Amino acid sequence: MSNGIRKVFSHVTPNHTLFNVDMPLDCANIQRFTPDGKYLISFTACQQGIRLHLLLTTAYDDPKSEEVRSSSTPSTFHQFFSLHYTRMLSMPDNHLLCKEFCLITKNHKHMILVSSCISTGSSADHRQSIPHELDITIQLFDYAFYIVELETGKVVDQQSFRHDYIHLIDHAGISIVEELFSVLCIQTQEIHVFKIHDSGRFHLLQSFGQFLHNDDELLLSAYEEAENQWHNDQSSYCTSTNSLSSEKDLNDDIRNSSDSSIGDWGKALPREEADSSRLMTAKELDTLLRMEGYYESADDKEAKGAPPYGGLFQALLSKLYKRSIAAAKGLGLQYFYANLSLYSTLKMWRMQFLGRNRLLIKMTTLPPNFLSPLRTVDQHTKVQSNTLFVIFNMIRAEIEDVFDDTSSKVADLLLNSHSQRNNSSIQPVVDGGLYKNAGIGAQKTYLTARGTTIYDRKALEKLIKTWRRPESEGSDAIAMQKLSLFLPRPPEMQPHSPYLDPSLFRYPKRMLYLQDRTKVQMDQIPFHCRQTALYKFMLDARTSSDEVQSDLRHNSTTITFIIPNPVYPFIITQRQSLTDGSSININFHVYKHAS
Template sequence: MVMETVYEDRILHRLRLSSGSTHEFTSVWRARRPPMASSEDEFPTLKPRRIQNQNVVHRLELRRVGSGRAGAHWYRVRCFHQNLFPNFTAVNVEKPPCFLRKFSPDGRCFVAFSSDQTSLEIYEFRGCQAAEDLLRDHDEGRDGEVLSESVRARLFSRFFSLLHVTSVASNGEHLNRECSLFTDDGRYVIVGSAAYLPDEPQPHFFEVYRNNEAVTPNPRSPLEDYSLHIVDLHTGRLCDTRAFKCDKIILSHNQGLYLYRNILAVLSVQQQTIHVFQVTAEGTFLDVRTIGRFCYEDDLLTLSAVYSEAQAEGPAGFSRLYKEKSISSLKHRLLVFLWRRAERDGSATAKRRFFQFFDQLRQLRMWKMQLLDENHLLIKYTSEDVVTLRVTDPSQPSFFVVYNMVSTEVIAVFENTSDQLLELFENFCDLFRNATLHSEAVQFPCSASSNNYARQVQRRFKDTIVNAKYGGHTEAVRRLLGQLPISAQSYSSSPYLDLSLFSYDDKWVSVMERPKTCGDHPIRSAHTHTHTFLSFLFN
């Protein structure tokens, strides 16, 4: 309505300038105009948006004398990054022969993997002022490529000092360069290693299939020996190791393991089992529970009282587990939940559909999982062909199951086209990402549930899929829910990637920690509110 009024006023003004007699036009256009709030303002215009003062002195003074709105303290602190931003980029910097990984949550340590991927290298970050004398005489407006070779060779050692080199992987295993989990206090880091199984001798059949839920491996998803290690960043000591022989755990991007506070969950895709550990204050793994064939730790005793051979060990015992006719405890709880939901529906159609798809439901396999809190798991079920990577079609049907580990109850089940789950994901995205507000290093990832600009980006992405060829609303929901479950510690909380502070091209830079293709030109970043000047460049 405001835009229409402004447009009408401009036309009226032009008519008055072009003709001396505009009585007829004036009466027509004024008849369509809504009544104005003020008779003095005959030609209203859009009220310009008020932009807050960006001066750092003004902000410091405002922080000193003003209290601000309740709950806005952390945002006001992050706003100072608009005044303190990178203004120089050095490219082709020499580094030690290692694979750089990431900073610890508190920013004090930097973790890297050795070139042979058997050791963990821990560096101490000295701060941004460490190379001040090297760059003192260099013009910040010039390109970093003109730096001398001597300066490039010394930059890394100025910013990072090597604290410890810890030998972690052994027995032919190699550390996964995309797997690392930090505890909330920044004291320990959990890394994973794997080794391919030798062709000769091949593992025993019943070591591969330890229960009736085990999947069939194939060349696209080979079996390996895995180990999880926990290392003390302060002392460089290898504190504890847990081994998983002849198994399949997705270590890349932390997809197969999840750390929430001091609870670590590990998903064995091959054995369809979730191992839950507690990371103690001393840096050791403490067994908590194993979810899969049984949900309670004493279920085996209950079963043994009825079926004495259930506790048999050795190859014969494994063969009986593989040929076991009973449904695993976790799968049984899923089927019971779906049956009770069909009963609550009250219609015969719902029960018929349950019986119709019963065999397909029994064949579902766990693919991914994440911890929602200390007691609840979000598990993604899909067909075995998808789990073993025989089929890579993302449109395959799947289910999301919310499971309570303490009460062993299935809380909810959603399809991958559920509008209800999408609404929960959009409104409570930070809870799925587990932003560590409870830790010492407070993190604020830029998400659609806490940032209007990120919400606009997600809506544009959703509208693009809806309006695309072979798209639609269902396809958009399926694509958005394909992000679930979210891998642990996979989103950056850097304020320079906060869309409420800085504006940049999200096609080249993302808060999600995934490799991105390098562009031919630097990525420009500007203030979100002003858009009038360049803040800094990503090279």
Template sequence: MDPLNSHTYLRRDKSFNLFHLLTDRELGIDRRHYIHRRPSKNFCVDFFKCIPPNLTIANVEKHTNFIRKFSPDGKFLICFSRDQQSFESYKFLGTTNACKMLYKWKSEYVPPDCNTGLGHEIRQNIFSQLFQLHWSIQLTSTFMRALYREFSIFTEDGKYIIIASHMPIQEEHLPSYYTLNSIGRMHFEYDLFWYRFYMVRLSDGAVSDTIEFPYDFIKLSHNHGVTLRRNLMVVVSLFHQTINILKLCNGKFIRSNTIGRYPHGTDECICKHVPEYENCCQMLDTGNNGLKQKILIFLYRKVLNFQDEKRTEMIQLFYRRLFIYEAMQIYKLQFLDPDHLLIRYDLHKHPNVQTTELHKLFVVYNLVDNEIVRVSAENASDLLLYFVYYCDYFRDVRSIFTGRAPSSSSNNVQIRYAQMRIINAFPRGYFDAAYRLLPQIPLSVQSYSVSPFLDLNVFQYDTQMVSALERPRYSNCQPIRFNDRETNLLLYRMYLGIFDQENKDKHNLLMPGGPKELIAYVFHPYEPFFISVQKIGNRYVTNFHIRNEGTIVKR
């Protein structure tokens, strides 16, 4: 056997030496030893193996605030004050600013109970070494109105950030006149709030514009009820069942259109010229709104395309499901492109509707022509295939540093094979898998991290514990191992929460014997640094994971 073609030689031929990678990039040699005329973006992938965040600093001493996320360019860290009245921005100074202080620390973990020596100095000063307060503004002055700390959206140019505040409305203060756009509004089960959105300029913290949505319910958790594409922002009103389209121009909110009761904004002006319209009380209007009526027309015309006996059967099915369609409500939406919206209708609790036949509808709506393009049921296998093979178009997020999208079934073979195994494991294949996978769409805007240290084409790790999706997860008592995808060699470990390194067991100093804790991650867009925030009882423990040249990773 030729030793140069053996598997052992190929494993040893992979170099994590930074000097070797710089030489290969200068010569135009890629990771598979092919020569190119010019370096490609794939050259930067291997560089992240040389600079992993191999040091965990537990229970960092910092200001009492809620950390939200980094700006898309990685220059600022966005935070909310503890009382949720103020909004703060910290300038990120870079991981190299703390190299001198961290270099003498050789271990992979700085324990939380280290109150003397170098460990205590690191825990006490690491925040000030990495971050500097840029500005802080107070947006609310009453305890009734609070900032929603789980909502924040950056504009596409990265110059502004959109945040929101909400104030509960007491039932006795509600006006007697509402615009009810659907029969389902008679059975609304949520409390109403007065919402206010702020457009804040990142450079100086100035509030350039505000817009309000009174007496409404908008689901803001994890950017759920708001989506953005280019200069268009869409706010979904669950109470009024309307889609509010706003244009963002030079830091200003401009109301463009409202889809719901009327399919187009000009329809209301036309209806006002009808004499009967002025005497019509909208409170008593319990019929379908304009958008729902368009969906019903589209479904009925689709039924008429069938032939003979099949047509009769489908017409009967349409009328049998008609009361289900009427009871469905808009739940969530997202942009597919600047001209098309993917809207999801859900069947919520309704006193007159009890069925297990249909619970969701996925509608593609054209904003330019104001027409329904497609309506799919919750078991549509073709929509499932679109989501599996074109997942990057649904997420619509890319790194401004590498130009790469987060790992998904569109760009990663391992994720695609895993999803195909899940699909094939169901008795009826795609039909049953659609019930399982399609409820996760539409996707929330800006909810995926573009950190290169989560790239599954480069690193191998437990995706159940950490992933590009920015959602809290349950912490584990064991550190998360990050291995090289090609050689399976350990690159670094990530210790979660308060950990006893010597006993290799979870060591909770704040609440012994407590339940499983939730942990959230905040990843920097490109530097070897990210933050984990762990909730233990009523307290939040912040851990830093950073690159340290002096740390020795024991394999």
């Protein structure tokens, strides 16, 4: 951003608030502005259609608008927006659009939406076909991802996932960089990587989880067919051979048993005449097993032992095994097997792109409340144990690096990231970073998809120093564990806005620490010019200016969603209740000429 443009945004600000705007009944779920700032995207109240509104003005230059300068009227919304179109989507039965999911493609021509419903079909057959999926009972869903043309609302393409669980809130289970789009399926433990063409079509490039290469499934299926054929041949041979002799041998044993002593080995006695202390002969045991159907049940698939590991998990175990052997100085095997039970509980939990060729995968033991429907914005204060971060090279289908949540590489991933906007390409850099003296040296590090400014770096460094203080029972390991909760970073909910740029405006430091600055537990947010420290404007999410606010910096009962326009001085704030998620009020923050 040039200095001239910065100067304009520093002077032209959304300095006037319209409280409690009366929204149209069929425009209840506001999503975001388009990247050019011209349209506002929202969902219909039934969550089965989309509405696109054209932004008409952001200032009060028209004398006809004089009556709405200080308060909202039923026509306030229409003073600023006009309906461009309403489109009902053709969705599967019982599907509803996810209210917190809306992404824009790289070319700004399409939006990505998703609908879901509770899976009603049985997943037993599906579970047998995927041996490495979760072994716990969770509510599964059916999902459908749509690519919708922004200008017309036409659905261009659709991709479905059935009997699975995907983190949709805050885009947590999704990652996007340029034209690449990935989805992490928690239940089946698969990462699906798509390419989105300029025409708006999905093209599946690769899936990682059960398999790593395109021909893995073909190779394993050929081996399985050969093994099954061998079992069938052995079973048919044993059946044809033993069926001819079993009856004759049994009759001969019974007929000759009267001339045999109890101590003779290899001679079968009738059960009613045999001594209870005598061991059963081999022929007698074989006959008994055949009568009980043991050999038939041994051929069942359930009797073939535990299913094999998936390809990605096998690659992780191989990486950890080789590292243990190399680093433990003779105790590698003991160290690896001592932690094998812990490794076996790890599941893919989050992921994000590191450039076009790599994935950052967070593997952890599933927390007991991971299906909780409501999550606060201050989860960075909690520590989640048993976590590994994996850097996976998609081109070579191999794991490049593995480190836990106490490693200083966690800080490198965050602090070495540069400003990356509009999902731009990211390349690896060689930099020791802040922790180059902590054993990392000049190793290769990778930039995260969401960049940080110098002010973000200072805020993170301050957090790290706070978490390290011994007087607060802190340490380097605890600091890295808490910092690791910022990773991986999902796609941003809202487009970049100059008014949320910390290099232009100074706002409460609490917002700098948040994973998503457009979701805050604050009702009033003052903004000051970074250069002059002068007060510029206030985002006020209260129902009116007369509402009593006991704590300016924190509100534990409500959450405020900030919906900024990326181009014009227009910001929408939507306050919701944390208890039931219901919307309390919507305010418009617009530009007003100085009188």
